[in-house]
Amino acid sequence: MQFLKANKIFDGKQYLPQSSVIVIDSQNKLKEIISETGIEKDKIEFFNGIITPGFVNAHCHLELSHLKNKIQKHTGIPEFGKQIISQRMGGFTKEQIYECATNADVEMWNNGIVAVGDISNADESFKTKQNSKIVYHTFIEILGLNPANKDVMFEFGLTILKLLNSLGLKGSLAPHAPYSTSVELIAAIANYDRENNLPFSIHNQETEEETKFFFGHENDFKKLYDFLKLDISWFKAPGCSSLRSYIETLKDQKAILVHNTFSDQADIQLAADKNCFFCFCPNANLYIENKLPDYNLFQNHINQLCIGTDSLASNGCLDLICEANVILSHSKKLTVENVLQMLTYNGAAALGITENFGQLLPGKNSGLNLVEVKNDQLNFIKKLT
Ligand SMILES: [Zn+2]
Incomplete structure (x- = not known):
């Protein structure tokens, strides 16, 4: 004792x-x-x-760990996406990908992280997750901007989710982002997660280009779709923010909106009214867009804020304390106590795992970390x- x-x-x-x-x-x-x-x-x-209780990383992409230091900084999301797609297409063996994911998993554990909400496009990180001391909730990520491909893409995601489950791992489905996933497909995914009482996640308003894309203004996604040789001439911009275009597909369910860098007060209120969680990944925002959300806009929604590291493709380390410190130094209103709640209980609540994590729970080992505060960090x- x-x-x-x-x-x-x-x-x-x-x-x-x-x-x-x-x-x-x-x-x-x-x-x-x-x-x-x-x-x-x-x-x-x-x-x-x-x-404190062990930390909960609400957003990561373990399967991108081998892309550390491979992607140029400050290019913006469309170019970042292009580079990720090109790099993933070749040059790495399965063993290298496994080794990098496993090192990243150990790094998170050593940094006091006990549970992770992790995005997977494929099964490359599953073996690491099976052997990990960390508990993972995997979001099987689905893309497909053309509504005509909705069923095919949905079924493809479901096949990977079934594979994940067959390995004894938990997960749900998640659309990638509003600019890459049709609202019809987002709705199908949201329905599936709701019916199965599973958390939903989506990258939300990470770039200003996303807003331009949805308002029908000149934007850099055209270059990304040209690179992918995808004809999107059929796409009719809805003339509203991306968040507004899909928010009604979410109905009384756990949903994590990741990034929110370009969300304005009206967007935030719409999502807050749906009880969405807002997940911040500040270092990835600085890496890719060199821009941070205005954290003060989220002050009235403390219980709905959580933090993620995003992947090593857009971050030098997987350390939630580094993320928390960016938030502390860029927000006049969020306190150390607020941020500790974001790192623990709120992350667990967003993933639906508060029975085991995010709190000091009798009969459980939900991790215990020792931290200190020096110069407001x-x-x-x-x-x-
Ligand atoms: Zn991400």
């Missing part, structure tokens, strides 16, 4: 009373949280810093369990 105390203990939503002590049993599971009165003082291990000290 271990008795752990620190300057502060954060339970996933708030700080516990100062006298709180976490009791850990011999199997590393949290037994209970008690008051220090009644425990012999010399039995208590005291840590300088804040004890978080510093990861170590994993405690």
